Amino acid sequence: MSAKSIITEIETDVSDVISTQFTYTNTAEVPNANDAGLSYERSKEKRGKNLETCVLYVDIRDSIALTEKHKSITMGKIYTAFTKAVIKAGREHGGHTRNIIGDRVMIVFPKAKCFTNAVECAVTINHIAKYVLNAKFSGVDFKCGIGIDYGELKIIKVGIQRNGTEGPENKGLVWAGYPANIASRLTDLANKTVTETYYTVLRNPINPRAIKSTYTPLYSFLGHQKPDTYDPKAPLYLTTTETVEMTESEFAQSFAMYTDPKMGHFTTGGKMISFERKERTITYPPILITEKVYKGLLTENPGASIGKAHFWTAQKQKIRNVDTKVYGSGMIWQFS
CATH class of the missing domain: 3.30.70.1230 (Nucleotide cyclase, GGDEF domain)
Known part of the structure; x- marks a missing residue:
């Protein structure tokens, strides 16, 4: 059987599997x-x-x-x-x-x-x-x-x-x-004993009052009263700080820079003040x-x-x- 023939046969098999009902x-x-x-x-x-x-x-x-x-x-x-x-x-x-x-x-x-x-x-x-x-x-x-x-x-x-x-x-x-x-x-x-890279991030957390809830209309529809704490004049970030720990992939995915370079950097959840790359050894x-x-x-x-x-x-x-x-x-x- 030639390569063309076997590929044609496999293509038919795949189509057959897709159309078959699995119970x-x-x-x-x-x-x-x-x-x-x-x-x-x-x-x-x-x-x-x-x-x-x-x-x-x-x-x-x-x-x-x-x-x-x-x-x-x-x-x-x-x-x-x-x-x-x-x-x-x-x-x-x-x-x-x-x-x-x-x-x-x-x-x-x-x-x-x-x-x-x-x-x-x-x-x-x-x-x-x-x-x-x-x-x-x-x-x-x-x-x-x-x-x-x-x-x-x-x-x-x-x-x-x-x-x-x-x-x-x-x-x-x-x-x-x-x-x-x-x-x-x-x-x-x-x-196993593994070496893991992680990051500690010091940041100003996002201000909850600066975020408009998408669920407020739903509360009203269900007949519940939920005060909306959203304030359009509230600053996006709080003046308080928090330190969070992120894996290497979490840090890479959340790290970003504002359009205005003077604003600095941010991560999902807050405005970044500083970060530190660390390693630790874990024995499972x-x-x-x-x-x-x-x-x-x-x-x-x-x-x-x-x-x-x-x-x-x-x-x-x-x-x-x-x-x-x-x-x-x-x-x-x-x-x-």
């Missing part, structure tokens, strides 16, 4: 690739599933540096032992391994008691990494990072159907939704979970030690693309 049914269990409720598309309805649950990702820290330092045969053994350990830990805690990409493993849990099962699985994996794998592989500083989030996943079957040994390699499941993305993002940082714990997971854990285990505040630390630094509180722990099991 989803709710489930409390974790589907697999042979689930009868999942289907491919081809000029017909494509069936998927919705699952609201916890997703756990785990991968090896500094795998590139480890590969450079240790022989390939040693790394082959490390990958084998790590993957087998994670799969067994997931199964022990009711989870299902649904993706293995290099040194990263994805585990999805059935909805029932998913918070407890996911966190206990994370503790088991962290324990194995610290006291089994790190101890067994002499001279290897073995660490892994674990991230967990909770929410709705849309599960669809993707790929093409082929016969023979290549069949399984050409199809799989996609777990679309924020929980998979957020858990993966947390895994990227868990058990081996296990990172979102606030939804932490609250779910407390709900499922009221008063239990696994949810005690001294085991979990709220992370002070905002994590990029994660718009929720994050809690971290280095918890391991204590055996009598």
Whole structure:
């Protein structure tokens, strides 16, 4: 088949996917690739599933540096032992391994008691990494990072159907939704030390009285009385000052200069007086979970030690693309 022919065929496939209706049914269990409720598309309805649950990702820290330092045969053994350990830990805690990409493993849990099962699985994996794998592989500083989030996943079957040994390699499941993305993002940082650039900005805040509310007519329409504090003669900025902290991207996006150079610079939220570029080093714990997971854990285990505040630390630094509180722990099991 020529390149032109395959491109024409793919173009037809794309058009077919766009015109196909996608329908989803709710489930409390974790589907697999042979689930009868999942289907491919081809000029017909494509069936998927919705699952609201916890997703756990785990991968090896500094795998590139480890590969450079240790022989390939040693790394082959490390990958084998790590993957087998994670799969067994997931199964022990009711989870299902649904993706293995290099040194990263994805585990999805059935909805029932998913918070407890996911966190206990994370503790088991962290324990194995610290006291089994790190101890067994002499001279290897073995660490892994674990991230967990909770929410709705849309599960669809993707790929093409082929016969023979290549069949399984050409199809799989996609777990679309924020929980998979957020858990993966947390895994990227868990058990890592990173250097972060940020800015502190000293500014005069915007004067609320100088901003006309766009919601005043709505209050009137609903029959509510809301005094409008807008004063067209009020100065745009207050004479008071505040110091705010911004990430590098936030600072770059908000920094601007007035049309009149004499006015100086401003940022979203106020007129800039001065700014300072700084750096800090942040060390994240081996296990990172979102606030939804932490609250779910407390709900499922009221008063239990696994949810005690001294085991979990709220992370002070905002994590990029994660718009929720994050809690971290280095918890391991204590055996009598």
